[in-house]
Amino acid sequence: MSEQNKPLVGVIMGSSSDWDVMQNAVAILKQFGVPYEAQVISAHRMPDEMYAYAKSARARGLRAIIAGAGGAAHLPGMVAAMTIVPVLGVPVPSKYLRGEDSMLSILQMPKGVPVATFAIGEAGAANAALTAVAMLAANDDVLAEKLEAFRTTQTAAAKAMVLPD
Ligand code: RP5
DSSP, rough: GGGSEEEEOOEEESOOGGHHHHHHHHHHHHTTTOOEEEEEEEETTTTTHHHHHHHHHHTTTTSEEEEEEEESOOOOHHHHTSSSSOEEEEEETTTTTTTHHHHHHHHOOOOSSEEEEESSSSHHHHHHHHHHHHHHHHHHHHHHHHHHHHHHHHHHHHHHHOOOO
């Protein structure tokens, strides 16, 4: 893999059932041309792999990790515990508590090991990716221009909105 294509953002999720939500993060990274990797890493079903992923993340060049999980969503917090790469947590909707369990599990990190926590579901996944883009844009003028253009387009679309009579 060339330096240019080395993943800068890791997208991980506890199950393939999280993909419906987490694909919204990947779509944004693709749109901005940010090199990424995406895979299933389950905290409770693949603890050894989770450990290896978190421990190697920084040396492999990752600058942000977007971690989505549902239920007792310990994946983002456990990964954050093992790396200084910023972790952006996405609460995935759960069957019985609609993702409020996921949100609180990810959000309520004790002081000292932060997980930046986003909205439950698709908006959270997309916004986590937009935040990763903004973080990378701090040192990348081309990416910064793309982000400005994204916002300009979004504003124009909102201004053009019309309501029914
Ligand atoms: C979590 O359990 C996953 O992140 C997923 O949201 C949830 C359910 O997983 P599956 O039973 O669908 O594999 O670990």
